[in-house]
Amino acid sequence: MIEKEIWEKRHRESTGRFHRPTAFSRFVYFNFLKDKKGKLLDLACGKGADSIFFHNKGFSVTGIDYSSEAIKQFNETQKRYDIFLGSFVKDITKTLPFEDRTYDVIYSRIGVNYFNDNTTKELFKEIKRVLKSEGLFLFQVKSVNDKDYGTGKKIEKDMFQDDEGYIRHYFSKDYAESLLEGFNILMIEERAIPGKSTYLEVVAEKK
16 A cells, blocks of 8 residues: 555646646546436545546536545635535455445546555455445546566566555466455456556446
């Protein structure tokens, strides 16, 4: 797990940035969510740009993040635009504070690839628990084919830590599939941005 202060520092230093919805949020909305409504959980929501995007599309959104600074800036944005979403600080590696089958949609962009294998497996069990039957889990993670794969100290298979303490767990398709027992995988694709990052993007429906 990344030290909390690393996240706080990153969000403080990027104040005023990352307030636009991501390409991934727009892609999954127009291809998988535009005809759906209900409760959506944004795991590791950061400053809330994607959460607000889904809110504006009619979802009842809850955003949670490890960083107090991220949630502070998220709440300031909500106040500025006179909107209200549930948003709070939470370590998502702990038991999620929701009843079974609470959410219709669980979404995470670059939020579930910071943990070791055991923690990741437990997190995916929690995601499955709080997702309704036939609910969708949509997530984007860094791929094992990313340009930064292998950079830094190896923690375990496909997991590396840089000199700053920043940890990244890179996903292969086989690994992602192994985590999704009890789901029908609707999409699992790599997306490479020339000269930048390579992502694995997954959409799965709980059986």
